[in-house]
Amino acid sequence: MALKPRSVNLTQVFEWNDGNIGRKEDYLAAEEPLEIRVGDSPLSVIMRTPGHDLELAAGFLLTEGLIERRDQIISLKEAAAESDANVNRGNLVAVQLDPQSMPDTEKMRRNFFAASSCGICGKASIDSVRSRTLRAPNPDFRLDPELLLRLPALLRESQAVFGRTGGLHAAALFDSAGNPLILREDIGRHNAVDKVIGWALLENRLPLSDFVLLVSGRGGFEIIQKAIMAGVPVVGSVSAPSSLAVQLAREMGLTLIGFLRERRFVIYAGEERVSKNSS
Amino acid sequence: MALKPRSVNLTQVFEWNDGNIGRKEDYLAAEEPLEIRVGDSPLSVIMRTPGHDLELAAGFLLTEGLIERRDQIISLKEAAAESDANVNRGNLVAVQLDPQSMPDTEKMRRNFFAASSCGICGKASIDSVRSRTLRAPNPDFRLDPELLLRLPALLRESQAVFGRTGGLHAAALFDSAGNPLILREDIGRHNAVDKVIGWALLENRLPLSDFVLLVSGRGGFEIIQKAIMAGVPVVGSVSAPSSLAVQLAREMGLTLIGFLRERRFVIYAGEERVSKNSS
Numbered sequence: 001m002a003l004k005p006r007s008v009n010l011t012q013v014f015e016w017n018d019g020n021i022g023r024k025e026d027y028l029a030a031e032e033p034l035e036i037r038v039g040d041s042p043l044s045v046i047m048r049t050p051g052h053d054l055e056l057a058a059g060f061l062l063t064e065g066l067i068e069r070r071d072q073i074i075s076l077k078e079a080a081a082e083s084d085a086n087v088n089r090g091n092l093v094a095v096q097l098d099p100q101s102m103p104d105t106e107k108m109r110r111n112f113f114a115a116s117s118c119g120i121c122g123k124a125s126i127d128s129v130r131s132r133t134l135r136a137p138n139p140d141f142r143l144d145p146e147l148l149l150r151l152p153a154l155l156r157e158s159q160a161v162f163g164r165t166g167g168l169h170a171a172a173l174f175d176s177a178g179n180p181l182i183l184r185e186d187i188g189r190h191n192a193v194d195k196v197i198g199w200a201l202l203e204n205r206l207p208l209s210d211f212v213l214l215v216s217g218r219g220g221f222e223i224i225q226k227a228i229m230a231g232v233p234v235v236g237s238v239s240a241p242s243s244l245a246v247q248l249a250r251e252m253g254l255t256l257i258g259f260l261r262e263r264r265f266v267i268y269a270g271e272e273r274v275s276k277n278s279s
Numbered sequence: 280m281a282l283k284p285r286s287v288n289l290t291q292v293f294e295w296n297d298g299n300i301g302r303k304e305d306y307l308a309a310e311e312p313l314e315i316r317v318g319d320s321p322l323s324v325i326m327r328t329p330g331h332d333l334e335l336a337a338g339f340l341l342t343e344g345l346i347e348r349r350d351q352i353i354s355l356k357e358a359a360a361e362s363d364a365n366v367n368r369g370n371l372v373a374v375q376l377d378p379q380s381m382p383d384t385e386k387m388r389r390n391f392f393a394a395s396s397c398g399i400c401g402k403a404s405i406d407s408v409r410s411r412t413l414r415a416p417n418p419d420f421r422l423d424p425e426l427l428l429r430l431p432a433l434l435r436e437s438q439a440v441f442g443r444t445g446g447l448h449a450a451a452l453f454d455s456a457g458n459p460l461i462l463r464e465d466i467g468r469h470n471a472v473d474k475v476i477g478w479a480l481l482e483n484r485l486p487l488s489d490f491v492l493l494v495s496g497r498g499g500f501e502i503i504q505k506a507i508m509a510g511v512p513v514v515g516s517v518s519a520p521s522s523l524a525v526q527l528a529r530e531m532g533l534t535l536i537g538f539l540r541e542r543r544f545v546i547y548a549g550e551e552r553v554s555k556n557s558s
Contacts, residue, residue, distance in 0.1 A: 009522040014546040016424050016553065026545060031500055031521035047500055047523070145295050187499060187521050220466060221310055221326055242310035242466050243288040244326070266305065267293040274295065 006030055007051045007168075007185070029168050029187050035092045036060060037079075043095075048191045049168060050090065052184055052199070053078060056191055057093040059198025062206075063226035070201055072101040136253045137233035138209035142275045143255075145265075147178050151214050152238050152260050158183045159216075171196045173211040173232075181211060189217040190226065197230040207231025219258065224248045234273055236260055241268055285309055286330045286447075286464070308447050308466050314371045315339060316358075322374075327470045328447060329369060331463055331478070332357060335470055336372040338477025341485075342505035349480055351380040415532045416512035417488035421554045422534075424544075426457050430493050431517050431539050437462045438495075450475045452490040452511075460490060468496040469505065476509040486510025498537065503527045513552055515539055520547055 013026045032050050036043045036057045043066075048056060054076050061067045074096040151174060158180060159170050171192035172183035184195035193215060200206050212234040213227050219241035225248065227235045235249070236257040246268045249256035255270030267274055292305045311329050315322045315336045322345075327335060333355050340346045353375040430453060437459060438449050450471035451462035463474035472494060479485050491513040492506050498520035504527065506514045514528070515536040525547045528535035534549030546553055 011522070011525060011547075014550045016544050016546065018542040019424075021546075026547075028522040028525060029519060031523040145298075187497070218466070240308065243290070243307040244310040246290060246307060263297040265295050267295065267300075268290075268305075271293045 007049050031187050032091055037092060037094045038066075038097060039095075046188075046191065048188055049186045052195045053090070053093050055184070055195045055198035055202060056186075057095060057198065058201050059194030059196070059226075061095065062201050063194055063197055063229045065229065067097065067101065070204055070206075072098045074098055076202075137228065137231055138207075139233075139253065141176065141210060141233040141273055143176055143212060143234055143273055144276055145274055146276075147176070148212075148236060148257060148260060148265060148274070149263065150178055151212065151236055154178065154180060155183070155214050155216065159185060168192075170216045172214050173200070173208060174214060175211055181205075189215060190222055192216075193223055193226050197226060200230065209233060212236055218242070219245045219256065221245050221248055224252075224254060224256065228252050228254055234270070236265075286328050310466050311370055316371060316373045317345075317376060318374075325467075325470065327467055328465045331474045332369070332372050334463070334474045334477035334481060335465075336374060336477065337480050338473030338475070338505075340374065341480050342473055342476055342508045344508065346376065346380060349483055349485075351377045353377055355481075416507065416510055417486075418512075418532065420455065420489060420512040420534075420552055422455055422491060422513055422552055423555055424553055425555075426455070427491075427515060427536060427539060427544060427553070428542065429457055430491065430515055433457065433459060434462070434493050434495065438464060447471075449495040451493050452479070452487060453493060454490055460484075468494060469501055471495075472502055472505050476505060479509065488512060491515055497521070498524045498535065500524050500527055503531075503533060503535065507531050507533055513549070515544075 007030050009028045009030050010025055011028055012023060015022055015024050030049050031047055034046045034048050034053055034056065036046065044060070046056070046060070058073065058076060067073065076093065076095050078090060079092045079094040154174065155170055155172050158172065159168070168185040168187060169189040169192045170183060170185045173181040173196055175181060182196050182199050184192050184199065186192040186195060193213070196213070200208055208230050211232060213232045214236045215223060216238065218239045219235060219237045221242060221244040224235060224245045234255040234257065238260050239258065241256055241258050246256060249269035253270060255273040256268040257265050258268055259266045286309050288307045288309050289304055290307055291302060294301055294303050309328050310326055313325045313327050313332055313335065315325065325335070325339070337352065337355060346352065355372065355374050357369060358371045358373040433453065434449055434451050437451065438447070447464040447466060448468040448471045449462060449464045452460040452475055454460060461475050461478050463471050463478065465471040465474060472492070475492070479487055487509050490511060492511045493515045494502060495517065497518045498514060498516045500521060500523040503514060503524045513534040513536065517539050518537065520535055520537050525535060528548035532549060534552040535547040536544050537547055538545045
């Protein structure tokens with residue numbers, strides 16, 4: 001009988017310190033494959049940090065464009081794989097979708113494969129990258145620059161696990177007054193975002209028209225795509241976005257902030273939402 | 280006529296600095312989708328930083344287990360997609376494989392989808408994650424701890440692009456005397472590793488039995504898997520590995536080093552290769 005997977009594992013390591021070597025115990029960020037199965041068909045295997053797997057699966061289905069609404073999910077549960085119940089216990093999420101919105105799973109398998117829950121993975125043609133159904137985010141949302149500056153500290157304060165391993169990414173939603181709505185962690189940036197969005201979907205909080213999404217790592221194309229699928233108007237990061245992330249944010253009217261550090265940040269897109277007259 | 284994609288793009292941004300806002304030009308790490316096509320069939324779309332695309336494709340084929348040797352590649356070339364030659368020029372690599380080693384591309388598509396070139400992406404069953412053909416790396420390789428300590432500085436010195444955008448990962452190979460063999464950068468860690476390994480494959484340098492692979496980011500499961508597929512005996516990082524990366528390294532006899540910082544590092548697996556008696 002295997003234990004439920006945990007987000008942090010303890011292991012014995014050797015530490016070399018200025019010529020001296022010693023054994024010690026060290027915490028590792030847990031990484032395990034998660035299979036998402038829709039009906040009877042495997043949809044994808046994602047390398048993720050165990051925990052909040054139902055949210056991850058729900059978020060993945062939404063941000064990959066497989067579903068648009070909460071009520072398309074008939075059931076969502078953790079399950080055991082037939083082949084090796086001990087090893088895979090807790091590493092399988094089974095989803096039943098409304099038959100009317102049930103996509104062709106073979107087509108899904110071809111088009112929506114993913115790792116670390118990244119958005120355009122496995123799209124078997126470049127031509128389909130930009131063809132998603134994308135909604136423009138809330139044009140009226142405003143955010144005070146002084147509040148933006150406080151967000152990285154608020155994120156760090158909430159990351160209990162981060163301080164122990166140095167190995168986890170975080171994603172969090174804040175309202176325009178800086179109140180945190182939800183924070184999730186994962187070894188994969190995309191997974192942390194999907195867990196946050198999946199939580200919001202399951203709590204019937206979508207679209208996230210009045211929230212900022214803060215991510216701890218780089219903002220690539222897929223992060224922006226996922227934010228747009230959830231209706232998020234502002235994405236912030238302490239690091240640099242990619243060229244394609246900036247291009248997508250500009251085309252879709254999303255505000256993209258990078259290099260949030262001390263008393264400075266860079267606005268890559270949607271500068272009109274950064275304003276002291278926040279509502 | 281589109282220009283060849285570049286690894287860095289220049290764009291206009293707004294900088295907010297302690298209450299003052301101004302326009303400036305900023306460099307962004309380029310991100311573009313790359314389609315890898317085997318024969319007539321699309322195999323995968325990878326979000327990557329343009330540059331060294333043939334190496335990326337070759338490395339991906341090897342580290343995903345589609346090929347084992349250089350001579351299985353009959354041709355490897357950049358091509359233009361039919362649909363939109365301007366946009367996609369330079370974003371398609373076409374590969375012809377030896378018909379005798381030609382895999383079933385539909386099966387390949389199902390099993391080897393990927394994003395950011397991560398190894399187990401799209402494996403449509405958890406049971407297949409650990410089933411790769413993996414070779415044990417060189418047991419006789421030894422590395423002086425003082426040399427290990429110098430590697431992060433050597434890596435940083437070589438990263439011309441990194442200093443301009445803050446947005447690129449790097450992977451590099453060093454011999455046991457600290458001489459760099461090759462360094463590649465990409466917005467995706469897995470891609471940087473595949474570019475390095477693909478270069479080695481195309482130069483007939485595999486297996487990489489006498490080299491250390493240094494990566495700038497976290498060491499997850501797929502990084503270790505890729506290193507093992509290329510015969511690399513030691514993987515080093517300035518950051519933390521995941522639990523599954525450590526488990527895989529221990530099971531396969533690969534040396535895994537983390538937290539390479541100043542006068543300290545942690546040995547997570549294969550401690551016997553860290554020795555002052557380096558050959």
